Amino acid sequence: MRGTLAPGSPDYVYLPFEVPPGTREVRVSYTYDKPPTPPGTPGNALDIGLFDERGTEPGGDGFRGWSGGARAEFFVRADEATPGYLTGPLRPGTWHIALGPYTVAPQGLSYEVTVTLTEGAAGPVTEPVYPPERAAGRGRDWYRGDCHLHSWHSDGRRTPQEIAALARAAGLDFVNSSDHNTSAAHPHWADTAGADLLVLLGEEVTTRNGHVLALGTDPGTFTDWRYRARDHRWPHVARGVRRAGGLVVPAHPYGDCPGCSWKFGYGEADAVEVWNGPWTPDDELALATWDGLLVACAREGGAWLPAMGNSDAHRDPDVVGHPQTVVLANELSRAAILAGLRAGRSYVAESRAVSLDLSVSAESGEQAGIGERLAVPGGTPVTVRLAVSGAPRCAVRLVTDQGVLYTGDPLPVSGAGVLEWRTSPARSAYVRAEVRHATALGPVPGAMAALTNPVFLGAT
Structure with missing residues (x-):
């Protein structure tokens, strides 16, 4: 199948082909031209995926896989498939290649897709086995996790087994599977999880108007990505993620790659990824x-x-667990x-070496920690206490709804320190902490070492 896509083509183009009875394997390969373009003008980039005889309707059951631009060929069989694609019966009918012209050069994009059908008896279809929803854990404790990771099932270069080994080495207690546009x-x-590592399942839903993590969904949940903000489908999709037991987390909302910036607003979000990989100006904006x-x-x-922070690690030298979200949970389970x-x-930390403890207390004995509210009258004096470890020579800042109201001296070489600061609900509606590395740029804040979610002050 050959064709040419012009600039301004639809986001997705579907090429039908027939699968006859008795087909054992569907194999697809494709090529497209990459003509030179003027400086600053994107060249051609063409994504690809597959839908079976059940159709291409958004949110339907026909999805059989997506590799984006990561692979030039793939196959599906009843018993095996290329990473990123789903095994299962090859039922006869009209199937579709899905092409996604990510960027199109001014000269257009010419493609050629080859579909090879192999006859024969189908292999056995096996029921999938998923990771358990609970690990041993330590009871109620702070658990460290990285919820934005890519394997070779999308555009990553690591297997799930390699990622799990790196997660354990980084001191993580949980991870989340988040490959682009595929479950x-x-x-x-399943065989990477263990008593020491909880594996959550999800997807990075990669639309043309931003990326979002479907975090911790039911096993096998597929979340469609074929819409823009102007299509008004996002609230329906977000509700579907929550019905599947997951969280909706916009990822790298100021990412500078085409289609990476978040355009759907935050009305349907359950959290937001404000720190993605090494700290950059994009994170500062987020x-x-x-x-x-x-x-x-x-x-x-x-x-x-x-707020959350995740590594978005794809391949070497991306560091799994930089950063990591540290969450207080009753046990190490999905729920x-x-x-x-x-x-x-x-809170979010750049590595397992960094730990924070933020609390606010009143003289009467009431106390609240990260993510909680200290419900005392507006004029009540309260004490903010922050303990830090693992952050040598870093500076500590306390931020409220009035801005940065406290900046401490750099921590000692040991990286440990405790500070206390007095305020009141009338003066500070919330307090959160930042720990930043030293900078040579004067008033410009340094790269982040850790940050917390807020403690709210006053009555609701």
Whole structure:
């Protein structure tokens, strides 16, 4: 099948082909041209996927896999498939190749797709086995996790087994499978989990108007990505993620790759990824936007949006667990971890070496920690206490709805320190902490070493 896509083509183009009875394997390969383009003009990039005879309707059952631009060929059989694609029966009927012209050069994009059908008896269809929803854990404790990771089931270069080994080495207690636009990896995580590592299942839903983590969904859940903000389908999709038991977490909302910036708003979000991989100006923008949402919540009331941090690791030298979200949970289970993340009982650290303990207390004995509210009258004096370890020579900042109200001296070489600061609910609607590395740029804040979700002050 050959064709040419012009600039401004639809986001997705579907090429039908017939699968006759008795087909054992469907194999697909494709090529496309990459002509030179003027400086600053994107060239051609063409994604690809597969839908079976059940159709291409958004949210339907026909999805059989997606590899984006990561693979030039793939196959599906009843008993085996290329990473990113789903095994299962090859039923006769009209199947479709899905092409996604990610970027198109001014000259257009010419493609050729080859579908090879092999006759023969189908292999046995096996029921998938998924990771358990509970690990041994330590009872109620702080658990460390990385919820944005890519394996070779999308555009990563690591197997689930390799990622799990790196997660254990990074001191993580849980991870989340989040390959782009496919749930194919879910059963391949089963033999990586163990008493010391909880594996959550999900997807990075990669739309043309931003990326979002479907975090901790039911095994095998597929979340469609074929829409833009103007299509008004996002609220329906987000509700579907929650019906599947997961959290909706916009990822790297200021990412500068085409289609990476988040355009759907935060009304359907359960949390937001404000720190993605090594700290960059994109993260600084995400942090400022999130803090603005906290201020609006403090002013207007209503639910607030917790922050998360994840590595988005794809391949070497990407570091699994840099950063990591540290969540207070009753146990190391899917339900408990998701509950802690949803409630914002968490902070983000660049590695397992960094630990924080933030609390606010009143003289009468009431106390609240991260993600909680200290409900005392507005004029009540309260003491903010922050203990830090593992952050040598880093500076500590306390941030409220009025901005940065406390900046401490750099921590000693030991990386440990305790500070106390006095305020009141009338002066500070919330308090959160940042720990930043030293910078040579004067007033410009340094790269983040850790940050917390807020402690809210005053009556609701």
